[in-house]
Amino acid sequence: MIFPSSTTSLRIELSDKLFLRDPQATDLGRRLVGESIGLIDQIGFEHFTFKKLAQRMESTEASLYRYFENKHRLLVYLVSWHWAALRYQIRFHTHNVADAPERLRLVLRILTQAHHDDPTTTQLDEAALYRIVVSEASKAYLTKEVDSDNQAGLFREYKQLAADIVLIVQEINPQYAYPHALVSTLLEAARKQLFFAQHLPSLTDAPAATAIEQALYAFLENLAFAALMAGSAAR
Amino acid sequence: MIFPSSTTSLRIELSDKLFLRDPQATDLGRRLVGESIGLIDQIGFEHFTFKKLAQRMESTEASLYRYFENKHRLLVYLVSWHWAALRYQIRFHTHNVADAPERLRLVLRILTQAHHDDPTTTQLDEAALYRIVVSEASKAYLTKEVDSDNQAGLFREYKQLAADIVLIVQEINPQYAYPHALVSTLLEAARKQLFFAQHLPSLTDAPAATAIEQALYAFLENLAFAALMAGSAAR
DNA sequence: TTTATTTAATAGTATTACTATCATTTTAAA
DNA sequence: TTTAAAATGATAGTAATACTATTAAATAAA
Structure with missing residues (x-):
């Protein structure tokens, strides 16, 4: 993780297992990432193909396949980028907050506001990326190849993000099981409830469309602290 | 919903919007459903095709397409069948339990034991079906077509199951927000944590492989009752 | 028994998910 | 600055996927 330079925002470094050739290293690669976010957001992951992306970019299929083995790997890359950016934001906003419950609240705030562009990291359309994460992130691991993909380190960013938050939770209640x-x-x-609020509202308690994120924050905060404070939670 | 007859187990009736031709009405249709569960369980939904299924069944692609428009519709049918079966089990086991917290506990027990064959409903390999539900059910709605599919009633079973449980929750704490x-x-x-326990164990607190379901039940019970009992939960 | 319905067999199309080859352009090293 | 290396583009091609259409054969209903 590199700190933001004076000229540009921070550069998120991802494991080289996530790609064939580093898309951040070349102009075509950066366009690939940027345009794929736009296209997947528009038509959805199942309808997305490298051919359509190449047409949109005025490049060729063969060129894109030099960066990613297939579209699934590209998806894993995109969501990993998002997890890394979230992790960076969390560290940035919590590193001088001593109170663990307050740190957890900050984490939940960041999680429920992930659809806003963060000025410290934005070199990508993070709002579009978050819409992709909400709809498609689960597909990164819900496959028959999970175990080999996991062994190859493809889910490291997500697991590290979770591990960071687990530390806060354990600080709040070391007894929680x-x-x-x-x-x-x-x-x-955080993702599922946002999706439900937008598409299957009977599965959530979302109020008017504008207040979704506050309601979601309130639900998650309530859930987290209720679990951590309940007497029966300790073993 | 029909009660179990003397000779055979209950027949789960699903909305006719879920298929082109009712697969329960013919021998080929019933084999389609049964064999597709085996095949999807084996190779995963992305690798599953009607051609492979037809080969396995010694039928033809064209015949299978008469029952379901495409493999996505078949998936929706299969998971709807599972939700309907769960709903039936829940009603069966809770209908004469007066205590709402006890009814919720029963629901959570059933949810965390869904991978066992239930003797009252088994005409299908429910263990295999539940493995499919765990890995693939989210893909039924995480698509660009959610809204039109929802409008067509494809998610009715899931929403009704949720609505049934919501009634219990509201009886326990009518103030809960x-x-x-x-x-x-x-x-x-319930599904995600089981998947994590099996494939991404760092994201859960699963103990030895054999005790997953007890641990999962304990986690969900703790979470649910902590949320419902917390003072701050009321608004 | 005739008629209607269902299935099987076969074929065919457009799209997807790639891989291969080679020429050309861009970049980086000597 | 030349020269070599690397990246891209252009083109082509293959096997599999996701279907649709047609016709014939089998089965069931009237």
Whole structure:
């Protein structure tokens, strides 16, 4: 992780297992990433193909395949980028906050506001990327290849983000028996509830469309602290 | 919903919007459903095709396309069948339990034991079906077509299951502000945490492989009741 | 038994998901 | 600055996927 330079925003470094050739290293690669976010956001991951992307970029399929083995790997790259950016934001905003409950609240605020562009990291359309993360991130690991992909380190960013938050949870209540499950549930719920609010509203308690993020924050905060404070939570 | 007859187990009736021709009505249709569960469980939904299924069944692609428009519709059908079966089980086991907290505990028990074959409904390999539900159910709605699919009624079973559980939650604490969000979070977490325990264990607190379901039940029970009992939960 | 319905067999199309080859341009090293 | 190396573009090609259409054969209903 490199600190933001004076001229440009921070550069997120991702494991070289996530690509064939580093897309951040070349102009075509950077355009690939930027335009793929636009296209996936527009038509969805299942309808997305490298051919369509190449047409949009006025490049060729073969050129794009030099960066990513296939579209699934590109998806893993994009969501990993998002997790890394979130992790960076969390560190940035919590590093001088001594109170652990307050740090957890900040984390939940950041999680529920992930659809806003963050001025410290934006070199990408993060709002579009977050829409992709909400709809498509689960597909990165819900495959028959999970175990080999996991062994190859493809999910490292997500696991590290979870691990960072687990530390806060454990600081709040070292006795709590399910810190990892709680954190992954919060991370997943933040996305799922937003999706439900937008598409399957009977599965959530979203109010008017504008206040979704406040309601979502309130739900997650309530859930997290209720779990951590409940007497029966300790073992 | 029809009660179990003397000779055979209950027949789950699904909305006719879920198929082109009712697969329960013919021998080929029933084989389609049964064999597709085996094949999707084996190779995963992305690798599954009607051609492979036809080969396995010694039928033809064209015949199978008469039952379902495409493989996505088949997936929606299969997971809807599972939700309907769960709903039936829940009604069956809770209908004469007066105590709402006890009913919720029963629901969570059923949710975390969904991978066992239930003797009252088994005409399908429910263990294999539940493995599919865990890995693939989210893909039923995480598409660009969610809104039109939802309008067509494709997610009715899931929404009704959630609504049934919401009633219990509201009986336990009518003041609780997020009953729908809590229920959908519990439903999603039951699947996700099982998947994590099996494939990404650092995201959960699963113990030895054999005790996953007890640990998962304990986590969900703790979470649900902590949320419902917390003083701050009321608004 | 005739008619209608369902299935099987076969074929065919457009798109997807790639891989290969080679010429050309861009970049980087000597 | 030349020269070599690397990256891109252009073109082509293959196997698999996701279907649709047609016709014939089998089965069931009237």
